[in-house]
Amino acid sequence: MDKLHSPSVDVASTLTHMKIYIQIYLGALFFLVFVARVYSENTNEVYLPQASNPGFSDVAYLKSKNLIEEAAIKAGECRPAELDPEGHWGTVTAGFQLSLSSHTNVFVVSNAMPVTVILRNISTNTLLRLSMTDNQEMHFIVEGETGHVHEYFMDSGAGIEFTTIPPKRQVKHEYDLNYQCRLSAGSYKISVKQLVIGKKMGKDCPTNVISGNLQIKVVLR
Secondary structure, three states, rough: OOOOHHHHHHHHHHHHHHHHHHHHHHHHHHHHHHHHHHHHHHHHHHOOHHHHOOOOHHHHHHHHHHHHHHHHHHHHHHHOOHHHHHEEEOEEEOEEEEEEEEOEEEEEOOOOOOEEEEEEEEEOOOOEEEOOOOOEEEEEEEEEOOOEEEEEEOOOOOEEEEEEEEOEEEEEHHHHHHHOOOOOOEEEEEEEEEEEEEEEEEEEEEEEEEOOOEEEEOOOO
């Protein structure tokens, strides 16, 4: 009996268990630190509004730019897509990502129905956004309760133009669904499609990037 329960055996067993517990603890601690670091980096990542300098002095421009960037850091729409669920961001296409959002999901027939469209460059290269006057630049895709889908084309009215969007920048536009689509009472699923210049087989070519779905309801007065 003394040999089976000798002090040396008990000490060895205790040390073995302690090593296992320490390894588990260190592994868990490393994992938590890693997750916290990734989350912190992701949380601090922002996509700044596209900057312009229309006749400003350098000092005024830099001051304005700093204010814009400070506001962008606080704005939910400038965060990564996974941290902005209300942005209804679509999948990444040709380095672009597109968002469709609204301050509300319930609108009144014939009243203004404001929505926000944001085109973001998530790549490391400067990309091109294409504007045309032949109603092919961008359009809303509207699906009604019956499943019928209708596309409302948008006209920029500015001829064929190319807007450069640097990395980590985004372009924001506001639209009125009532003006563009004339929606009657009912429930709708809406997305938006934007024409951009993407890379295919190493060459520039037009391609479409699509937002996620925005669910809205239009009611009578």
